[in-house]
Amino acid sequence: AQTVTQSQPEMSVQEAETVTLSCTYDTSENNYYLFWYKQPPSRQMILVIRQEAYKQQNATENRFSVNFQKAAKSFSLKISDSQLGDTAMYFCAFITSGSARQLTFGSGTQLTVLP
Amino acid sequence: KAGVTQTPRYLIKTRGQQVTLSCSPISGHRSVSWYQQTPGQGLQFLFEYFSETQRNKGNFPGRFSGRQFSNSRSEMNVSTLELGDSALYLCASSIGQGTLNTEAFFGQGTRLTVV
Numbered sequence: 001a002q003t004v005t006q007s008q009p010e011m012s013v014q015e016a017e018t019v020t021l022s023c024t025y026d027t028s029e030n031n032y033y034l035f036w037y038k039q040p041p042s043r044q045m046i047l048v049i050r051q052e053a054y055k056q057q058n059a060t061e062n063r064f065s066v067n068f069q070k071a072a073k074s075f076s077l078k079i080s081d082s083q084l085g086d087t088a089m090y091f092c093a094f095i096t097s098g099s100a101r102q103l104t105f106g107s108g109t110q111l112t113v114l115p
Numbered sequence: 116k117a118g119v120t121q122t123p124r125y126l127i128k129t130r131g132q133q134v135t136l137s138c139s140p141i142s143g144h145r146s147v148s149w150y151q152q153t154p155g156q157g158l159q160f161l162f163e164y165f166s167e168t169q170r171n172k173g174n175f176p177g178r179f180s181g182r183q184f185s186n187s188r189s190e191m192n193v194s195t196l197e198l199g200d201s202a203l204y205l206c207a208s209s210i211g212q213g214t215l216n217t218e219a220f221f222g223q224g225t226r227l228t229v230v
Contacts, residue, residue, distance in 0.1 A: 037221075043203060045221035091158065101146065101211070102171050103219065105158035 002027045004092050004106035012112040013082045020067075021077040021109045023092030032096040034068065035103070036077045040088040048090070051075065082113045117141065119208050119222035127228045133194040136225045138206030140187050146170075146211025147189040148219065149181060152203040161204075164189050165211045193227075201229045 004025045013019035025034070036048040051059045051068050058066050063083075067076045075094075079086055092106040120139040128134050140147050149161040160173040164183035181191040187208075193200055203226050207219040 042223060043205075043226075044223045045205065045207070047218055047220075050218070093158075101148065101163055101209070102160045102173070103148070103150075103158075103207075104160070105150075107157045 002104050004094060004104055006092055006106035006109050008109045010110045012114055014114050015082055015084060017082055018080045019082055021090055023075045023106055025073050025075060025094055027096055029096040032094050034075045035093045037091045037093060038088040084113050084115060087111060087113045119206055119220050121206050121222035121225050123225060125226045127230060128196050129230055130196055130198060132196050133192060134196060135190050135192045136204055138189045138222060140208030141220055144208040144210055145187050146209045147183055148207045149191050150205045152205055196229045198229050202227060
Protein backbone atom coordinates (compact mmCIF):
# COMPACT_ATOMS: atom_id res chain seq x y z
CA ALA A 1 0.00 0.00 0.00
CA GLN A 2 1.14 3.52 -0.72
CA THR A 3 0.74 5.94 2.13
CA VAL A 4 1.75 9.42 3.19
CA THR A 5 1.91 10.43 6.83
CA GLN A 6 1.92 13.97 8.15
CA SER A 7 2.17 13.76 11.91
CA GLN A 8 1.62 17.45 12.67
CA PRO A 9 -2.06 18.38 12.22
CA GLU A 10 -1.42 22.00 13.21
CA MET A 11 1.60 24.27 13.49
CA SER A 12 2.18 27.95 14.02
CA VAL A 13 5.16 30.20 13.41
CA GLN A 14 5.94 33.83 13.94
CA GLU A 15 6.22 36.02 10.90
CA ALA A 16 9.80 36.08 9.50
CA GLU A 17 10.72 32.88 11.37
CA THR A 18 11.49 29.46 9.89
CA VAL A 19 9.26 26.41 10.19
CA THR A 20 9.63 22.79 9.10
CA LEU A 21 6.72 20.53 8.20
CA SER A 22 7.26 16.78 8.39
CA CYS A 23 6.20 14.08 5.96
CA THR A 24 6.98 10.40 5.65
CA TYR A 25 5.80 8.12 2.90
CA ASP A 26 5.78 4.48 1.97
CA THR A 27 6.03 2.96 -1.47
CA SER A 28 7.75 -0.03 -3.00
CA GLU A 29 8.25 1.78 -6.30
CA ASN A 30 11.60 3.22 -7.34
CA ASN A 31 10.35 5.84 -9.76
CA TYR A 32 8.29 8.51 -8.08
CA TYR A 33 7.93 12.22 -7.49
CA LEU A 34 7.17 13.99 -4.25
CA PHE A 35 5.23 17.20 -3.91
CA TRP A 36 4.17 19.77 -1.38
CA TYR A 37 0.87 21.48 -2.12
CA LYS A 38 -0.63 24.38 -0.27
CA GLN A 39 -4.38 24.95 0.10
CA PRO A 40 -5.28 28.44 1.33
CA PRO A 41 -8.81 29.36 2.44
CA SER A 42 -9.72 29.84 -1.22
CA ARG A 43 -9.49 25.99 -1.39
CA GLN A 44 -7.38 25.96 -4.54
CA MET A 45 -4.46 23.56 -4.33
CA ILE A 46 -1.22 25.22 -5.35
CA LEU A 47 2.02 23.39 -6.02
CA VAL A 48 4.77 24.65 -3.72
CA ILE A 49 7.70 22.42 -4.61
CA ARG A 50 8.48 19.05 -6.16
CA GLN A 51 11.30 16.51 -5.87
CA GLU A 52 12.27 13.64 -8.14
CA ALA A 53 13.22 10.52 -6.20
CA TYR A 54 16.30 9.94 -8.33
CA LYS A 55 17.76 13.35 -7.59
CA GLN A 56 19.88 13.53 -4.47
CA GLN A 57 19.97 17.30 -4.43
CA ASN A 58 17.19 18.82 -2.37
CA ALA A 59 14.77 21.01 -4.30
CA THR A 60 14.55 24.72 -3.53
CA GLU A 61 12.00 27.32 -4.62
CA ASN A 62 12.72 30.77 -3.19
CA ARG A 63 11.82 30.59 0.53
CA PHE A 64 10.75 26.94 0.28
CA SER A 65 13.14 24.02 0.44
CA VAL A 66 12.90 20.32 1.17
CA ASN A 67 14.96 17.81 3.08
CA PHE A 68 14.62 14.59 1.12
CA GLN A 69 15.91 11.48 2.87
CA LYS A 70 15.19 8.63 0.48
CA ALA A 71 16.36 5.77 2.69
CA ALA A 72 14.23 7.03 5.55
CA LYS A 73 11.35 7.87 3.16
CA SER A 74 11.17 11.33 4.63
CA PHE A 75 10.32 14.53 2.80
CA SER A 76 10.09 17.60 5.01
CA LEU A 77 9.32 21.15 3.90
CA LYS A 78 11.18 24.14 5.28
CA ILE A 79 9.67 27.59 4.96
CA SER A 80 12.09 30.44 5.63
CA ASP A 81 11.15 34.03 6.40
CA SER A 82 7.51 33.02 6.93
CA GLN A 83 4.92 35.45 5.64
CA LEU A 84 1.27 35.93 6.58
CA GLY A 85 0.31 34.70 3.12
CA ASP A 86 1.88 31.34 3.90
CA THR A 87 -1.03 30.58 6.23
CA ALA A 88 -2.68 27.53 4.66
CA MET A 89 -3.13 23.80 4.82
CA TYR A 90 -0.06 22.04 3.47
CA PHE A 91 -0.29 18.61 1.89
CA CYS A 92 2.54 16.24 1.14
CA ALA A 93 1.88 13.98 -1.84
CA PHE A 94 3.57 11.61 -4.21
CA ILE A 95 2.99 10.00 -7.55
CA THR A 96 4.54 6.81 -8.87
CA SER A 97 4.90 5.28 -12.30
CA GLY A 98 2.79 2.39 -11.09
CA SER A 99 -0.05 4.58 -9.89
CA ALA A 100 -0.90 5.94 -13.33
CA ARG A 101 -0.73 9.59 -12.27
CA GLN A 102 -2.78 9.18 -9.13
CA LEU A 103 -1.58 11.54 -6.41
CA THR A 104 -1.55 10.04 -2.92
CA PHE A 105 -1.93 12.76 -0.29
CA GLY A 106 -1.17 13.02 3.39
CA SER A 107 -3.74 14.30 5.86
CA GLY A 108 -2.32 17.80 5.84
CA THR A 109 -0.75 20.27 8.28
CA GLN A 110 -2.57 23.51 9.03
CA LEU A 111 0.10 26.20 9.24
CA THR A 112 -0.72 29.55 10.80
CA VAL A 113 1.73 32.43 10.51
CA LEU A 114 1.33 34.82 13.42
CA PRO A 115 1.99 38.56 13.07
CA LYS B 116 -3.72 31.32 -19.84
CA ALA B 117 -6.97 30.40 -18.10
CA GLY B 118 -6.79 28.02 -15.17
CA VAL B 119 -8.87 24.98 -14.35
CA THR B 120 -12.54 25.89 -14.10
CA GLN B 121 -14.98 23.92 -12.03
CA THR B 122 -18.71 24.51 -12.05
CA PRO B 123 -20.76 24.97 -10.06
CA ARG B 124 -18.81 26.23 -7.04
CA TYR B 125 -21.51 25.26 -4.56
CA LEU B 126 -24.31 22.74 -4.73
CA ILE B 127 -26.96 21.55 -2.31
CA LYS B 128 -28.77 18.32 -3.10
CA THR B 129 -31.17 16.00 -1.34
CA ARG B 130 -30.43 12.37 -0.50
CA GLY B 131 -31.32 10.09 -3.36
CA GLN B 132 -30.83 12.69 -6.05
CA GLN B 133 -28.05 12.69 -8.59
CA VAL B 134 -25.57 15.40 -9.41
CA THR B 135 -23.20 16.30 -12.25
CA LEU B 136 -20.07 18.35 -11.73
CA SER B 137 -18.06 19.89 -14.53
CA CYS B 138 -14.35 20.56 -15.01
CA SER B 139 -12.71 22.47 -17.85
CA PRO B 140 -8.96 21.85 -17.89
CA ILE B 141 -6.23 24.20 -18.97
CA SER B 142 -6.03 24.51 -22.74
CA GLY B 143 -3.77 21.80 -24.15
CA HIS B 144 -4.10 19.54 -21.12
CA ARG B 145 -5.53 16.13 -21.92
CA SER B 146 -5.59 14.56 -18.46
CA VAL B 147 -8.26 15.32 -15.91
CA SER B 148 -8.30 13.77 -12.44
CA TRP B 149 -10.97 14.02 -9.78
CA TYR B 150 -10.45 13.98 -6.01
CA GLN B 151 -12.84 13.99 -3.10
CA GLN B 152 -11.83 15.98 -0.02
CA THR B 153 -13.55 15.44 3.32
CA PRO B 154 -12.48 16.27 6.88
CA GLY B 155 -12.56 12.62 7.86
CA GLN B 156 -10.99 10.89 4.87
CA GLY B 157 -8.83 13.69 3.49
CA LEU B 158 -8.06 13.76 -0.21
CA GLN B 159 -9.02 10.63 -2.06
CA PHE B 160 -8.55 9.87 -5.74
CA LEU B 161 -11.72 9.18 -7.70
CA PHE B 162 -10.60 8.68 -11.30
CA GLU B 163 -8.46 10.01 -14.11
CA TYR B 164 -9.34 10.52 -17.74
CA PHE B 165 -6.99 10.96 -20.65
CA SER B 166 -8.13 11.45 -24.24
CA GLU B 167 -11.70 10.46 -23.37
CA THR B 168 -10.62 7.18 -21.72
CA GLN B 169 -10.63 6.36 -18.04
CA ARG B 170 -7.05 5.40 -17.21
CA ASN B 171 -7.32 4.88 -13.50
CA LYS B 172 -10.04 4.55 -10.91
CA GLY B 173 -9.99 4.88 -7.14
CA ASN B 174 -11.84 2.83 -4.58
CA PHE B 175 -15.29 4.37 -4.81
CA PRO B 176 -18.66 2.71 -5.41
CA GLY B 177 -20.20 2.55 -8.85
CA ARG B 178 -22.46 5.48 -7.99
CA PHE B 179 -19.48 7.64 -8.86
CA SER B 180 -18.82 7.88 -12.57
CA GLY B 181 -17.25 10.24 -14.99
CA ARG B 182 -16.53 10.96 -18.59
CA GLN B 183 -14.36 13.13 -20.73
CA PHE B 184 -15.27 14.85 -23.93
CA SER B 185 -13.21 15.40 -27.06
CA ASN B 186 -12.33 18.93 -25.92
CA SER B 187 -10.92 17.40 -22.68
CA ARG B 188 -13.67 18.83 -20.51
CA SER B 189 -14.76 16.31 -17.93
CA GLU B 190 -17.86 15.64 -15.92
CA MET B 191 -18.36 13.50 -12.90
CA ASN B 192 -21.70 12.16 -11.84
CA VAL B 193 -22.86 10.86 -8.49
CA SER B 194 -26.14 9.00 -8.41
CA THR B 195 -28.36 8.17 -5.44
CA LEU B 196 -26.65 10.72 -3.23
CA GLU B 197 -25.87 9.87 0.37
CA LEU B 198 -25.13 12.22 3.26
CA GLY B 199 -21.55 10.94 3.24
CA ASP B 200 -21.05 12.26 -0.28
CA SER B 201 -20.94 15.79 1.12
CA ALA B 202 -17.45 16.96 0.25
CA LEU B 203 -15.26 19.28 -1.74
CA TYR B 204 -14.68 17.77 -5.17
CA LEU B 205 -11.45 18.88 -6.78
CA CYS B 206 -10.47 18.54 -10.38
CA ALA B 207 -6.86 18.59 -11.57
CA SER B 208 -5.57 18.89 -15.09
CA SER B 209 -2.19 18.04 -16.53
CA ILE B 210 -0.57 17.37 -19.86
CA GLY B 211 -1.02 13.72 -19.01
CA GLN B 212 1.81 12.07 -20.86
CA GLY B 213 5.54 11.82 -20.69
CA THR B 214 7.33 12.27 -17.42
CA LEU B 215 5.50 12.01 -14.11
CA ASN B 216 6.95 15.40 -13.33
CA THR B 217 4.20 17.20 -15.23
CA GLU B 218 2.48 19.48 -12.80
CA ALA B 219 -1.15 18.95 -11.88
CA PHE B 220 -3.12 22.20 -11.74
CA PHE B 221 -6.18 22.22 -9.53
CA GLY B 222 -9.46 24.02 -9.80
CA GLN B 223 -11.14 25.71 -6.84
CA GLY B 224 -13.47 22.80 -6.36
CA THR B 225 -17.18 22.23 -6.08
CA ARG B 226 -18.57 22.14 -2.56
CA LEU B 227 -21.38 19.56 -2.53
CA THR B 228 -23.72 19.40 0.43
CA VAL B 229 -26.20 16.56 0.66
CA VAL B 230 -29.15 17.13 2.99
